[in-house]
Amino acid sequence: MELVTAEEMRRIDASAIEEIGIPQEALMENAGRAVAEEARRYAEKEGRGRNFGWLVLAGKGNNGGDGLVCARHLRDMGYRVSVLYAEPPQRMRGAAALQRDIAERLGIEARLYAPSEPGGASAGGDWFAGADGLIDALLGTGGAGEPRAPYAALIEAAAVSGLPVVAVDIPSGLDANTGAVAKTCIRAAVTVALAYAKRGLHQHPGAAYAGEVVVRPIGIPAGAAALAGVNTYLLTADSLRAKLGLAFPLQREEDSHKGTYGHVLIAAGSALMSGAGLLSARAALRAGSGLVSWAQPAAAAPGLRGFAPEIMLRAVPDEGSGEWRHVAPDRLPEAAAGVDAVVVGPGMGRWDGDGVWLRGVLASLQVPVVVDADALNMIADAGDQPGVWPQREAPTVITPHPGEMARLAGMTVPEVQRDRIGIAQAYAAKHGVTVVLKGARTVVAAPDGRTFVNTTGNPGMATGGAGDALAGIVGSLLGQGLAAIGAAAYGVYWHGIAGDRAAAARPQAASLIAGDIIEAL
Numbered sequence: 001m002e003l004v005t006a007e008e009m010r011r012i013d014a015s016a017i018e019e020i021g022i023p024q025e026a027l028m029e030n031a032g033r034a035v036a037e038e039a040r041r042y043a044e045k046e047g048r049g050r051n052f053g054w055l056v057l058a059g060k061g062n063n064g065g066d067g068l069v070c071a072r073h074l075r076d077m078g079y080r081v082s083v084l085y086a087e088p089p090q091r092m093r094g095a096a097a098l099q100r101d102i103a104e105r106l107g108i109e110a111r112l113y114a115p116s117e118p119g120g121a122s123a124g125g126d127w128f129a130g131a132d133g134l135i136d137a138l139l140g141t142g143g144a145g146e147p148r149a150p151y152a153a154l155i156e157a158a159a160v161s162g163l164p165v166v167a168v169d170i171p172s173g174l175d176a177n178t179g180a181v182a183k184t185c186i187r188a189a190v191t192v193a194l195a196y197a198k199r200g201l202h203q204h205p206g207a208a209y210a211g212e213v214v215v216r217p218i219g220i221p222a223g224a225a226a227l228a229g230v231n232t233y234l235l236t237a238d239s240l241r242a243k244l245g246l247a248f249p250l251q252r253e254e255d256s257h258k259g260t261y262g263h264v265l266i267a268a269g270s271a272l273m274s275g276a277g278l279l280s281a282r283a284a285l286r287a288g289s290g291l292v293s294w295a296q297p298a299a300a301a302p303g304l305r306g307f308a309p310e311i312m313l314r315a316v317p318d319e320g321s322g323e324w325r326h327v328a329p330d331r332l333p334e335a336a337a338g339v340d341a342v343v344v345g346p347g348m349g350r351w352d353g354d355g356v357w358l359r360g361v362l363a364s365l366q367v368p369v370v371v372d373a374d375a376l377n378m379i380a381d382a383g384d385q386p387g388v389w390p391q392r393e394a395p396t397v398i399t400p401h402p403g404e405m406a407r408l409a410g411m412t413v414p415e416v417q418r419d420r421i422g423i424a425q426a427y428a429a430k431h432g433v434t435v436v437l438k439g440a441r442t443v444v445a446a447p448d449g450r451t452f453v454n455t456t457g458n459p460g461m462a463t464g465g466a467g468d469a470l471a472g473i474v475g476s477l478l479g480q481g482l483a484a485i486g487a488a489a490y491g492v493y494w495h496g497i498a499g500d501r502a503a504a505a506r507p508q509a510a511s512l513i514a515g516d517i518i519e520a521l
Contacts, residue, residue, distance in 0.1 A: 001239050002225040003232045003421075003453060004196045006141040006176040011228045012195065016220045024095045027218050028062065031168070032069020032099075034216035035192045039070065039135060039166045040077055042190055046164075048132065053080035055131035055163075057154060059138040059172075060087045065096030066168045066194070067137020068103045074135075075108060082109040084127060086138055086154050115153040127157060134158055134165045136186045139172040141198060146182045147173055155184040164189040170198050171209050178419045179206030187211070195220045202234060202453050203420055204440050232421060235444065235452035235493050243450070244486045248493065250288065258290030262479030265314065265339040266472065267295040267332055268346040268373075271322040274300065276347025276373065276468045279514050281311045283472030284343070286521040287494070289479055295335045297322050325351035329360035341368045341479035345375025346468040354378045363390035368478040368487075371433075372399045372471040380407035389431045395484035399436040399471050425451055434484040436474070438467060442492050446485040456496025458512075460503045465514030470495045473521070494521065 004012070016022045043052035056071045058064035068083065075081045089100045089110070103110065113127060128134070136158065138151055147155055155172050158165060165188045170176050173185030179200040188211040191201060200206040201213050233239045237248040253260070264284045269277025274296075281294045285308075294311050297318035314335045319326040336342050342365055344358075358378045362369060369392075371379070376398060382388045389396065398408075402420075406413045409427055416423050416437075424437040424445035437443040442454040473495055477487035495517065502516035503509040 003199045030218040031066045031194045035070040036073035038192045050078040053132045056083045056135040060091045063140030065099045068099035136167040141176040167191040169194045174206045176200045179203030231449045232451040235454040261290035262340040263291040264289045264479040265342045267344040271300045273347030279465045279468040280472035283469040284476040287473040287476035289476040333364040343370040343475035345372040348374040368395045370397045370475040376404045384410040396433045401438045444489045452489045460509030460512035461499040
C-alpha cells in the first residue's frame, strides 16, 4: 500500500537493524528467498518447471547479496543456477560478502563479467549462454543517474538478450523516486519489491519497465513506514478504507432524500463550448449528487434547455453576449447561493483580465471548489507565487493535466513528468490546495503531504471530456460532504474504474468517449 522513496527505505532499514536489532543478514535472507519464490512462480507460469535455467546478475552492494541468497534458494528448488558478477566479488562488504562466501563454499557456478571479451556487451553472447531467465540484482535503490561501467554494459546486454528478467527490488537503471529511466535500463517481467513498493515502480516511464510488481515482506515490523513518516500510498479500495475511512462503493442510508446528498453548481461551458459544462454536470449527477445546477451566461442558457432534464439551469447576467467575459465576478457567487460545492472552469474560455476575475470569484465563494481547465490557466498566468490562490476557509481542489501543471508551477511539461509525485506534493503544500495531477497513474496530493497514486484507468480515457467528467465527480463528492483529499482520491479512483468498465464494453479502448465513462459510473 505504501510507496517509499530510496531515502525513506534506507531509514526504515536502518531503524530495523540499529534500533530494533534485526540482523541485516536476516533481512537479506528473507529478501533473497522471496525473490527466489517469485522466480519459481514465473518459471512455473511459463510452463518450464525445473528445466528453467537462471542467471543471477550480481552487483557489489546489498542488492547483489540479495541475488546471491536467491541463487542459493533457486538451486535448492532444483533449478540450474549460475552467477555473473558485475565487479570482482572481493569488493563486496558486510552481509553481501557473507553471502558471496556461502555461495562459493556451496560451489555455485560464478563468473566475472568482462565486456571487452568476445561475446560481451553488444549481444550478451556467451555470458548468457544456457540461461532461460535473468535475476537482476545489480543496482537496487542505491542507483541514481546513468549507470557507470561495467554496469551500463551489462544492463545493455541484458536488455538486448531477449531473456525474461526478475528484478530484485527495482530494475537497474530505474530511478526509485521518480520512475525516470536511464539510457540503459532493465525491462523486467516481474519486479519483487522488498518490504515496500518504491515510488518509481508506479510512475511512468518506470512503470512500463517494472512489469508485474509484487511486494514481499522481509521481516521489517508492521508500521515501520508510518514511523518513518511515509505518507504516499497506492490508491486502491483498501487504501481508501484504511487511510481515508471510505468504503467503495459509497453506501446510502434508506432514510435519506435528495437534500442528503448535496447540491453542486457547475460553472462551466460557454456558447462555443457548452459540452464541457454538460459533461461535468452529468458526471456530478451520476456520482450521486442530490441536485445539480448548471450556471451559464444568460444568453447561452436558452439553447441548453432539455439537454439533460435532471439538471437545473442557472442563467447568470452577461450583457447579452453569452460569454463569461461579460459576467461580473460577484454574479457567480450569487448564483452559488445555497449550494454545497462548485466546479469552475471547463469550457469557460479565456479573456483579458480573467485571472483577476477568477480570484475575485474564488475569494467570495464560501463552499468547496473544484478548479479545472480554463480556470487553471487563468491562475497560471499570475505565475507560481504565494498568494496566487486566494486564502479560503473552504477547501480548493485543482485538477490539472501535465501541461496545466507545468504552467501553474512555472516549469516545462518534461520537468513535471520527471517527478509527478514530488511536483504535486510541493505545489499542494505551497498553495494550500489539493492537487489532482492527471495522466497515467494520476497523483492526488493534499496540503498536509498525504499523497495517493492511482491504480485504475486505461489509455482509452485519453479523450476529450474525460477531465470534465472527473471534475464533476470530484465536485459531487465534495457536495456530499467528503473532505477534499477524500473527494479527490475517491473521485479519481472511481473515474478510473468507470473508464475500465466502459473500455471493457467496447471493441477497443480507442473508441471510448467521455459519455461512456459517465454512463459506467
